[in-house]
Amino acid sequence: MRSDDLLRACFEHADIGLSITDLEGRLLAVNPAYCGIIDCTETELRLTSAFRTLTHPEDLPNAEMVRALKAGEIPAFTLEGRYIRKDGSIVWVRNTISLIRDDDGRFTHFVQLTEDITEYKEIAARLREVQARNEAMCQSEERYRELFENSKDALYLHDMSGRYTSVNRAGERLSGYAREELVGKHFSDLVPAEYANHVREQLCKKLETSGETTYEVEMIKKGGQRIPVEVSSRLIVEDGLPVSVQGCVRDISERKRAQEASRTYSRRLIEAQEAERRRISLELHDQVGQILTAVKMNLHALQKTCAEPEMLKSIQENLSVIDEAADQVRDLSVDLRPALLDDFGLGVARSM
Numbered sequence: 001m002r003s004d005d006l007l008r009a010c011f012e013h014a015d016i017g018l019s020i021t022d023l024e025g026r027l028l029a030v031n032p033a034y035c036g037i038i039d040c041t042e043t044e045l046r047l048t049s050a051f052r053t054l055t056h057p058e059d060l061p062n063a064e065m066v067r068a069l070k071a072g073e074i075p076a077f078t079l080e081g082r083y084i085r086k087d088g089s090i091v092w093v094r095n096t097i098s099l100i101r102d103d104d105g106r107f108t109h110f111v112q113l114t115e116d117i118t119e120y121k122e123i124a125a126r127l128r129e130v131q132a133r134n135e136a137m138c139q140s141e142e143r144y145r146e147l148f149e150n151s152k153d154a155l156y157l158h159d160m161s162g163r164y165t166s167v168n169r170a171g172e173r174l175s176g177y178a179r180e181e182l183v184g185k186h187f188s189d190l191v192p193a194e195y196a197n198h199v200r201e202q203l204c205k206k207l208e209t210s211g212e213t214t215y216e217v218e219m220i221k222k223g224g225q226r227i228p229v230e231v232s233s234r235l236i237v238e239d240g241l242p243v244s245v246q247g248c249v250r251d252i253s254e255r256k257r258a259q260e261a262s263r264t265y266s267r268r269l270i271e272a273q274e275a276e277r278r279r280i281s282l283e284l285h286d287q288v289g290q291i292l293t294a295v296k297m298n299l300h301a302l303q304k305t306c307a308e309p310e311m312l313k314s315i316q317e318n319l320s321v322i323d324e325a326a327d328q329v330r331d332l333s334v335d336l337r338p339a340l341l342d343d344f345g346l347g348v349a350r351s352m
Contacts, residue, residue, distance in 0.1 A: 011029075011031050012031055012032065013031075013032075014031055014033055015033055016033055016113055016114065016115055017030075017031065017033045017034030017036075017037045017093075017112075017113070017114030017115065017116070018030070018031045018033065018034060018111070018112070018113060018114070019031070019034050019111075019112045019114065020100070020109050020110070020111055020112075021109065021110045021112065022108075022109060022110075023107065023108070023109070023110065024049070025049045025052065025110070026047050026048070026049055027045050027046060027047065027048050027049075028046070028047075028109070030042050030045050030046075034114055037083070037091060037093065037114055037116045038054060038083060038085060038086075038091070039085045039086060039087065039089075039091075040085070040086055044086070054083045054084060055081055055082070055083060055084075056081060056082035056083070056084055056090070058082075059079075059080075059081030059082050060081075076096060076097060076098035076099075077096075077097055078094065078095065078096045078097075079094075079095055079097075080092065080093070080094050080095075080117065081093060081095070090118075091116060091118050092116070092117045092118045092120075092121040093114050093115060093116060093117060094114070094115045094117045095112050095113070095114050096112070096113040097110055097111070097112045098110070098111055099111075148168050149168050149169055150169075151168055151170055151248075152170055153170055153248050153249065153250045154167070154168065154170045154171035154173075154174040154175070154248070154249040154250070155167070155168045155170065155171060155246075155247070155248055155249075156168070156171055156182075156246075156247050156249065157236070157244050157245070157246050157247075158187055158244065158245050158247075159243075159244050159245075160242060160243065160244065160245070161186075162186050162187045162188065162203075163184055163185065163186050163187075164182050164183055164184065164185055164186075164187070165183060165244065166183070167179055167182045167183065171249070174219070174221075174227075174229075174249060174251060175190060175219070175221055175222060176221040176222030176223060177222050181222075187199065189220075190219055190220055191217060191218070191219065191220065192217075192218050192220060192226065195217040195218060198215065198217060199215075199217060199231075202215050202231075202233070203245070206233065206234065206235050206242075206245070207235070207242065212232060212233065212234040213231075213232070213233060213234075214230065214231070214232040215230070215231055216228060216229070216230050216231075216252065217229060217231060219249070227251060227253055228251075228252050228253055228255075228256050229249050229250060229251055229252060230249070230250045230252045230255075231247055231248070231249050231250075232247065232248045232250075233245050233246065233247030233248070234246055234247075281332075281333045281334075282333075288329050289326065289329055289330070289333075292322055292325055292326045292329065293326070295322055296319060296322045296323070296326075299315050299318055299319050299322070300319070302315060303315045303316070303319075
């Protein structure tokens with residue numbers, strides 16, 4: 001086989017993409033491997049600009065690098081980029097480009113070796129994603145630990161049997177126990193007996209709905225003191241199975257005192273309002289009612305001594321007005337202070 005034929009056979013059967021372009025980047029010859037990478041025929045590629053037509057706009061060769069290559073300042077260069085196939089899909093390639101000289105030493109053509117590195121790029125991208133996730137998980141775990149330890153509320157983890165596996169500093173302060181004392185202790189040891197069933201019901205509710213539950217109970221501190229707390233907790237699930245419970249315990253003593261103060265204030269406000277109602281009711285009944293009665297009696301006396309028909313008519317009209325006013329005063333007095341209120345209390349009076 002002649003050397004030209006041998007070179008042609010090597011060009012045609014090489015596993016790597018080979019192409020020859022002029023100094024403007026137009027493809028003059030391509031081998032089947034190159035056509036396979038681009039998913040085009042040799043006819044479709046011939047005289048196509050590999051730089052301008054195939055290369056993704058963001059990956060065009062650096063103009064300074066091409067100038068240096070043409071000027072003979074560098075013998076070759078390698079760059080990675082994206083080619084756009086005719087169906088619009090993207091293929092990542094690594095191109096190694098060098099110049100061909102003629103017999104006079106002048107640069108006449110580019111020869112390019114093209115490798116499909118799409119799979120490599122995808123694997124590298126997945127590895128970066130995994131690394132990023134791992135770093136994010138580490139950062140997330142560190143932030144979680146920081147939040148866990150610095151929370152003002154008591155935070156804990158206990159296993160499905162109810163024994164604490166982790167607590168934060170606020171949990172130590174709230175319970176009065178050191179962390180070493182709390183780990184391994186059962187939650188029922190910190191809950192009064194009358195609340196034990198309620199706490200177990202909340203755990204069962206989480207198992208049924210896999211949601212968060214919030215409830216109020218009392219907690220027994222190390223010295224035996226009982227304090228009201230609010231507990232919010234949820235299941236930790238791994239591979240579809242519950243493995244532990246994460247919870248937050250908040251001291252609500254101040255809230256309870258505020259609620260009691262609010263109830264006391266409301267009760268006193270209602271009592272003050274009822275006292276004022278009673279005072280106004282009594283004034284309407286005793287004073288305004290008596291005044292209206294006195295006026296009515298005077299009009300009756302005047303009626304007996306008067307003989308003028310017009311005057312008698314006016315007196316009768318005024319008596320009717322006074323009767324109407326007296327009825328309104330009586331009704332208003334009853335509305336302000338029903339008699340049932342004094343006999344049976346506010347609740348019964350409102351329901352009647």
